[in-house]
Amino acid sequence: MTQLEEEITQCYERDFQRAVFACKNIAAQHRLKYVQLTPDHPGYQVDYAASSGDEIFMCEYTTKNMYLMCFFHELGHCLINKRGWKADSKLEQEIQAWNEGMEQMINRCVGLEITYPMIRFMLDNIKTYIKQ
Numbered sequence: 001m002t003q004l005e006e007e008i009t010q011c012y013e014r015d016f017q018r019a020v021f022a023c024k025n026i027a028a029q030h031r032l033k034y035v036q037l038t039p040d041h042p043g044y045q046v047d048y049a050a051s052s053g054d055e056i057f058m059c060e061y062t063t064k065n066m067y068l069m070c071f072f073h074e075l076g077h078c079l080i081n082k083r084g085w086k087a088d089s090k091l092e093q094e095i096q097a098w099n100e101g102m103e104q105m106i107n108r109c110v111g112l113e114i115t116y117p118m119i120r121f122m123l124d125n126i127k128t129y130i131k132q
């Protein structure tokens, strides 16, 4: 790796760490528990997140953008639960969580660029809940 490539990698990692730090703070501001899962945890999977009640569970992520999308989606689930919103179906629940999460992400996250693969990821995720 050249020195320039190494510097770019370090810059990216610092940027990623800042994003994780920001998300942990956002979770705390909403009185939610941010749980970092480790590979020894059952069901652990790279690029995977989940939530339950007022807890957000995050595995390791390969990219910052994917990490942010998933964190804010789970945040969306938690905030919707807190408000006591009801959904008629799993699909509606998922769309509500994406909607709330993306709203929060746009309002809160500094230095975030929403890219085509991020939109694609969200749409593909929603599609898995649509009955064909």
Ligand SMILES: [Zn+2]
Binding pocket: 073, 077, 094, 097
């Ligand atoms: Zn979801």
